[in-house]
Amino acid sequence: MAKLPGPLEIYPLLPGTNCKECGEANCMAFATKMAEHTVKLEACEPLFKESKYAKKLGKLKELVRPPVREVLIGTGEMAATIGGKLVLYRHDLRYSNPTAFFIDIPDNLESDAFASRVKAIEDWTYVYIGTNLRLDGVALRGVSQDPKTFATAAKKLTELTNWPIMLCSLNPEMLATAAKAIADKRPLLYAATLDTWAEVGEIAAKHNLPLVAYAPGSLENLSSLVNTLRAIGVEDIVIDPGTLSTTGLGTTVDDFTQIRRSAINEDNELLGYPTLATPIAAWADHREGEAPELTKWNEVITASALIVRYADLVVLHSLDMWTNLPITFLRSNLYTDPVKPVAVEAGLMEFGEVGPDAPVMYTTNFALTYFTVESDIKQSASNTYLMVIDTEGMSVQSAVAGRKLTAEKIAEALEEYKVAEKVNHKILISPGMAARLSGETEEATGWTVKVGPQDSSGIGKYLQEEKWKEE
Numbered sequence: 001m002a003k004l005p006g007p008l009e010i011y012p013l014l015p016g017t018n019c020k021e022c023g024e025a026n027c028m029a030f031a032t033k034m035a036e037h038t039v040k041l042e043a044c045e046p047l048f049k050e051s052k053y054a055k056k057l058g059k060l061k062e063l064v065r066p067p068v069r070e071v072l073i074g075t076g077e078m079a080a081t082i083g084g085k086l087v088l089y090r091h092d093l094r095y096s097n098p099t100a101f102f103i104d105i106p107d108n109l110e111s112d113a114f115a116s117r118v119k120a121i122e123d124w125t126y127v128y129i130g131t132n133l134r135l136d137g138v139a140l141r142g143v144s145q146d147p148k149t150f151a152t153a154a155k156k157l158t159e160l161t162n163w164p165i166m167l168c169s170l171n172p173e174m175l176a177t178a179a180k181a182i183a184d185k186r187p188l189l190y191a192a193t194l195d196t197w198a199e200v201g202e203i204a205a206k207h208n209l210p211l212v213a214y215a216p217g218s219l220e221n222l223s224s225l226v227n228t229l230r231a232i233g234v235e236d237i238v239i240d241p242g243t244l245s246t247t248g249l250g251t252t253v254d255d256f257t258q259i260r261r262s263a264i265n266e267d268n269e270l271l272g273y274p275t276l277a278t279p280i281a282a283w284a285d286h287r288e289g290e291a292p293e294l295t296k297w298n299e300v301i302t303a304s305a306l307i308v309r310y311a312d313l314v315v316l317h318s319l320d321m322w323t324n325l326p327i328t329f330l331r332s333n334l335y336t337d338p339v340k341p342v343a344v345e346a347g348l349m350e351f352g353e354v355g356p357d358a359p360v361m362y363t364t365n366f367a368l369t370y371f372t373v374e375s376d377i378k379q380s381a382s383n384t385y386l387m388v389i390d391t392e393g394m395s396v397q398s399a400v401a402g403r404k405l406t407a408e409k410i411a412e413a414l415e416e417y418k419v420a421e422k423v424n425h426k427i428l429i430s431p432g433m434a435a436r437l438s439g440e441t442e443e444a445t446g447w448t449v450k451v452g453p454q455d456s457s458g459i460g461k462y463l464q465e466e467k468w469k470e471e
């Protein structure tokens with residue numbers, strides 16, 4: 001693994017004035033957070049504003065440069081940042097910048113169908129543990145082979161969406177016309193090849209746009225192409241070693257793995273760029289008469305294998321819930337911080353029209369537990385208070401075992417959220433998994449504890465039948 005700089009290497013390159021503009025107590029605290037990759041260099045504004053720090057800034061940028069560079073596609077709040085990877089294995093630190101999913105759209109689609117597909121791409125969403133899983137961008141394919149049609153479609157796309165755009169054509173003239181039309185939206189250009197690098201590289205350099213280097217079948221050729229593009233002034237590069245679906249998938253997985261190992265373990269700068277995979281290639285293998293579901297299945301398998309094997313951007317065709325749900329789940333799980341449980345904020349939640357006779361339940365702030373309980377309460381349509389206790393993101397069972405959920409914590413939460421002032425009873429419903437805390441909780445709080453269902457799926461019935469009121 002490439003050595004990541006520590007605070008003592010970073011600190012001497014900071015201004016050293018302890019001005020606190022970054023929000024930290026001093027420069028050493030900032031250096032420590034930079035070493036942990038929990039703050040960005042840009043947060044130290046004096047470094048960028050004052051010319052006397054220019055030399056230090058240059059050195060610092062090089063020092064903290066991730067082995068896989070970051071590339072920004074698009075503009076504004078929907079822009080996608082890809083790459084920026086620091087480690088090969090997630091457990092060594094964490095993965096940053098989740099794989100971006102771009103969905104294709106042909107440039108020759110009839111106007112209404114074009115607009116509908118853009119809307120469908122934007123609307124694809126699924127709520128998972130409190131976050132909206134969604135797609136990230138649109139890949140405009142120059143199927144028409146006509147530069148004017150391609151540029152018009154690109155322009156139209158910018159009117160329909162503010163999502164990041166990828167312009168896909170191996171014809172330099174097509175790319176030149178479309179890039180010129182929407183350069184201010186910072187599209188990703190796809191692609192420069194061994195044959196077209198000079199023309200396409202010039203377009204990217206001229207408009208300062210990110211560019212894909214595409215050299216399938218040879219990592220040596222890919223490295224050489226990247227080197228050439230860098231030499232002619234292209235700064236933001238994304239690399240595509242080619243994607244083979246179905247029978248060639250093993251080779252593709254090997255290529256992607258080798259690229260990332262070389263970038264991170266050997267600090268190979270020429271392969272230290274975000275990678276692009278095209279599971280959409282599964283459709284090129286689609287045979288007439290074959291069920292489309294089979295091709296979609298191949299596309300999902302290809303995408304899954306390459307998301308796990310370091311793809312920073314994938315281009316897909318399928319837009320079904322069943323095809324994109326597994327891969328967005330996979331991405332979500334892969335990109336969570338392995339040392340930080342997914343937690344929600346502690347507090348007193350209110351569901352429905354809560355009054356003084358509303359039941360009071362409690363749970364922990366582990367996100368998966370919370371959202372499951374929340375969903376079950378909502379489905380029961382009961383007017384309920386839910387006290388969410390900070391257990392550092394642990395589930396009920398683990399928090400009880402690890403003493404993160406105790407009678408004292410429950411008493412403190414009741415006090416902090418002034419629950420006794422909101423209801424006319426002193427009955428607290430505990431999760432079934434925390435039943436063993438009942439006695440000590442009654443002692444610590446003076447409330448009567450009623451043990452709720454073991455499984456949250458029983459909450460609805462429990463509340464509807466007002467079981468907590470039974471003697």
Ligand code: SF4
Nearest residue numbers: 019020022027030044
């Ligand atoms: S803003 Fe920069 S100079 Fe000021 S305390 Fe933070 S790191 Fe130091």
